[in-house]
Amino acid sequence: MTAPPVSPSPRLPSPLDEVADERFARYGVRLLLKRDDLIHPAIRGNKWRKLAPVLAAAGGAGPRALLTFGGAYSNHLRATAAAGRLLGLRTVGVVRGEELAARPLNPVLARCAADGMLLHFVSRSDYRRRAAPEWHALLRERFGACLVVPEGGSGPAAVRHCAELGRELRGRTDVAAVACGTGGTLAGMAAGLGPGQRGLGIPVLRGGRLGREVRRMQREAFGGPRGAWSLDERFHCGGYARTPPWLTEFAEDFARRHGLPPLDRVYVAKLLHALTELAAQGAFEQGSTVTAVITG
Template identity: 70%
Template structure:
């Protein structure tokens, strides 16, 4: 099986935008439109899944995510488009008794078998005994992709994102982070004079170690200049608030871009706050990686899972 027959749009476009809020601080904003790579597997989901799906070679795939996981949706869509079976292990067994939200309903419509597990089980999903139990009811030969798709293959897939930006007029490349695989690859692929900035969308302070572990597994050690700013998670994964939503609506009106709320909005909000703080020297060319499409199906405010881990 080859995922190239899905005809991804690569390299993704790099678009300069005029935004006086950044320009008054001497920052030129560019948007790396990874959301345009593929309508069903946009952004970093394509980059992280492509090599994993090649490795699966048409076998059934089992993976993990929360109730609003973009990763689960992308995996389910890939299964529908390429003709392999998918299983999604969903955090929270209480969700089994509730109507499916739009994200999980899309997964089910694409043929994904949803398995709801207790949060304690989900936290232990990397334990061999727990994983073996989860695989017991899965189709024979099932290939396992980790939460968020982040593993060594995903990092290598995201290297191409950094390489696409390495020759571009970019000083800093910023990306929203859930499990760290995109940042790990992006940073490694950038040029020596460029740096990567990760904006975690979860609270917990665990992501720096996760990125280092992913780079070690994929590339043999830490690569590239990268850092994290962990102030812009808005309470945790899948949480937003009215201020973030107002910012996203304003950005949409200014630039004609529908802003995905759970990742992209938090990153853009954080970048503007950093520009206002003077974190970027005057003349900085700042590329914001638009990792997902803002179709509105995974937007919610104030309440939600807010767990330590996410997609």
């Protein structure tokens, strides 16, 4: 069933809320939540920040269609589909995994389809070509004129737009932490932070290549490195969309303690668990403030 129309206007800056959590307080650390999940009811969190430049371009004289890439549980695909519905744009989602086409759609892909996105399933080997211009040309031949949006929405314009997240946190925190898929939000956020602040990325995928990608995106967006940032790659729980039972229990407990809606397991729960563990390990100085970006 198609969701009812929603205004595309965002709520910015997103709220910044302090939460009292003894797992941080006992180490002298303040925990803030940057509620990017409240920016928009359909295009949530960092997805709005990344998609805003693309949506502005699609509203101009160019093609009124978006083509982008994602896995079976991609929040980016879901956000792009919702944006297309709200703004009257045609959307095509290139989904990793041919075998998925023969299965009932999971809730994420079902929501994409309900919002009007055409789902195109491809093999994993084809999906590796997602950044190749020659493949983009073939996809345009098949699906018509469209703006091609990178996986995760992390193009240079999107990274520059995510710098506003860092600017919203200037003077408010010592560490700004975000869960990372493609790394685009971290690349932009770190660029917007002020002196003495640092960004912390918690990758939700295995692989160990994300640091190189963040550096590449900063070069393309800003011409070189910007801001202080680091990655801690120990908290992916085995890989993307891997959510062991203990993580679900942690997420439910955290939401219950702080009166939050159910937490996203793929990104947000891993981020908050990582920060809880890092606080216990003494990774944050006593008297410091740590902000978790709740991306929805």
